[in-house]
Amino acid sequence: MYCITDEQIEYILNDIKSNGVEMEDLRLNLLDHICCKVEQEFKENDDFERFYKQAVKQLCRNSLHEIEEETINLLTYKNYYFMKKAMMISGGVSAAIFMAGCFFKLMHWPGASVLLFLGITLMSLVFLPLAVLLKGKQPGSGGAERFVLFTGALTGITYSMATLFTVMHWPGSNILWFTTVGISLLVFIPAYFFTGIRNPEKKVNTILTSVLLVGATGLIFTMLRVRPEPPTGTYTYLESEELLKTMQNSTSQNDPLAADINSTCRKIKELVLQQETGLTAIPADFESKQLLIRDHNIGNILSIGEGAQLLKKLRTDISNFNASASASIKIPVAHSILDAEGNNLQVYTNLSALNSITQLQMYLAIAGKNKSEATTVVSK
DSSP, rough: OOOOHHHHHHHHHHHHHHHOOHHHHHHHHHHHHHHHHHHHHHHSSSSSHHHHHHHHHHSSSSTTTHHHHHHHHHHHHHTTTHHHHHHHHHHHHHHHHHHHHHHHHHHHHHHHHHHHHHHHHIIIIHHHHHHHHHHHTTTTOOOOHHHHHHHHHHHHHEEEEEEEHHHHHTTTHHHHHHHHHHHHIIIIHHHHHHHHTTSGGGGGHHHHHHHHHHHHHHHHHHHHHHSSOOOOHHHHHHHHHHHHHHHTTOOOOHHHHHHHHHHHHHHHHHHHHHHHHHSSSOOOOOHHHHHOOOOOOOEEETTTTTHHHHHHHHHHHHHHHHHOOGGOOOOTTTSSGGGOOGGGGGOOOHHHHHHHHHHHHHHHHHHHHHHHHHHHHHHH
């Protein structure tokens, strides 16, 4: 067993101090641990400095100061390791769920909205707060650095939630986008710039990063609608409905099957309107309430549940109607929404789905009118 010298003990203690370990108890504990290792494993003919450096590398990755940081975290923040593990797990899981949701949305598969909601919510409400909390507790983080971290995380949270609201077509997305731009341009970027530029070593990187942040925020701002969106889609839908009403009023057909088809069409359109506007019909004051029918993807509303059942019933009823009518008054199904099934329905938008159903009703009204005229001629 090797007997360590006083000079070697002094060398180890000075090196521990030079590595930034300021806690006296920790210094003594590290000194005791390293001295024991030297006495047990060091050989007379070995290089002491080389052996010491190898012993230090077994204790920490870079510097002995890391041990002091971990010790402070354990003493001042009891749940540090649990929160650190939760942060890493939530970050990895949220990223994986978000990427899966993007892929599902690209392929128009069911479940995309749920995956995007879970991924973005987990990222913005779990991962980012934990990351800021843990980063702000590290030694050396001053008030300015913590403020930059907080405002940066707040910008990220509002950005994530604005994206979620936009993807889910929820009201309030525009307010969240303006909030994101305001916090980024007026609070986060100035705080980051003036905090980082004071450090000569980070000055160039701070300027470069600030320019990139301003550019990214500017791109987001250009995508925002400062003025209210014109309700062109709503006007188109209402005009089509008015024309359909006129056509139906000019037809004196009392066919129960035709009435059943119109009832099913009305229920399908109510489902689409409910998803887009929250109402089953467009009120007269839709402009003041900003109840707009936008050209959004219809999702899986007609692929599952009540929507799928109504669409299946409509296919069957129109098929029966065509089978009972003469060849000249059949309702064309090709290239309509009835011609698509399953995931292919998700390529339709709200407007195109509403227009397709309305067109089927118009063909039904024309068929009924032709049938009435034919019946009148025969009776004469």
